[in-house]
Amino acid sequence: MSGKGKILVVDDDRLVLATLTHGLSQAGYEVIDADNGDDAILLAREHRPALALLDIRMEGKSGFDVAAYLRDYLQIPFMFLSAFSDSETLEQVKQLGAVAYLVKPLDIRQIVPAVEAAFASSARAPAAAAPRPAAAEHAQVLEQVTAIAVGIAMHRFSLNRAQALERLKRQAEQEQLTLEEQSWRFVAALETLSAPGQRKA
Template sequence: MSKGKILVVDDDRLVLATLSYGLTQAGFEVIDADNGDDAILLAREHRPELALLDIRMEGLTGFDVAAYLREYLQTPFMFLSAFTDEATVAKVKELGAVAYLVKPLDISQIVPAVEAAFARAAAPEPVASPPAPPPTEFPTTLDPTAMAVGVLMHRYSLPRDEALARLMSLAAADGHSVPEQARRIVDAVELLARPGTR
């Protein structure tokens, strides 16, 4: 029995094949596309429950596909990208992705993130929804720790486990929890990304 239907989009055919195979082996029904135009057509036809999107592609980007999925199909999406620059991070937050995974990743790291996204989507809605956070705060669906690890990986050319260890070390040194330290790092990145701060 399928764990859920997922649309996987990446213009690198090897990455696409690897992701599709790994997610199928993990029990998901996979629909794949190697460009944004096909991705939208397939999403309209098959109505996936989640989309895993590469960001930078020829033609329609992952951001374009995400905006369409959010606006017209209300399909949750997550990004898989090698880029952690300030503009990319800001756009990921603006679109409301459920996760932002930074390449390189192997399928054993991606499957738990996908399973967590499906679990969140299946969770019953609370009777009284909390007020929406102000636009300057992280959407509750986006994990600041994962984003901070991605920033450290990019900034210091570290593998994921070493970047996480550095985040934990920084948190301990500053007397903060790991999520709090992660939020501070991402807030600093956003501050640097503001016009006039370069």
């Protein structure tokens, strides 16, 4: 079986790593796993996966370090799985250009649709050779912010991906905003709530 595609999964929690690896394998993906950032980079260089799922807080190289390497040297898209949704983390996620941001704890049934959406998105993207015009870069950033907003809504309101997206669309319509504008507002509001002095212990 050729499988749906090759995925690199990185998490320093062995139980999480085993759960993700098993679930994605069952869903038809070829999975390469690593429990630290250094091994993740070596495996990415060797196997050139189509997508990487990265934990953020790890000993040694963080998920952010790995993401920056994948983006700058290998042009491999990535998504983050993290237990953190504070303003600093969200800002770095946006700057790095993750295709999705999912907040732990997560059910594998939530992760698989997010992975499938990421594969569909990368399949639609043109071959990256020529520099992209500013409008295309802007559109990509908006798409990434929407993906982040959907991931946060899934966690905050215990929704699946489709329900979270529908909730954001409904709110956008009510306030006469585009989905992207509503996503920016949603993420910005969370960043305000997550700012020092605003977070719950």
